[in-house]
Amino acid sequence: MGLLSGLFTLPLAPVRGTIWVAEQVLNEAEREYYDVGKIRRQLDDVGQARERGEISDDEADALEESLVARLIEANRRQREGR
Template sequence: MGILSGLLSLPLAPVRGTVWIAEQVLDEAERQYYDAGALRRQLEEVALARDSGDLDDAEADALEEQLITRLIEANRRSRESHG
């Protein structure tokens, strides 16, 4: 039955491959989006931009809030994956 089921499911191989690739891309995108080191660097950049006057307080506050929210989620994900 293994050969028969393999032959019958062969037309679905491209779909399974495409799904696997999409999952890999999503995993990598999430890894980069929630990278704690990158988020901390971005927070530092926002602080520097605020200090230099490139960002006003409202813009900087909004960016910091978004980055801190992502950093909290990154820490939660890290705790969940480590036990």
């Protein structure tokens, strides 16, 4: 970037910084959301809650369906290197 373009785009620096921070937050949130180990622990927790009678079979089925979909997506992302 040249001196003049740097001077002209200087007022946009806070916006670029904000966008960078937002991208970092998004990346970290996605990394946690698609963490395979975390998803598997949550699946175990749902199974245990079902066994203890804390949640109904319908609730457990819905939670497990959602978690399995996340697990499939997490595995796809790992294969793609994301």
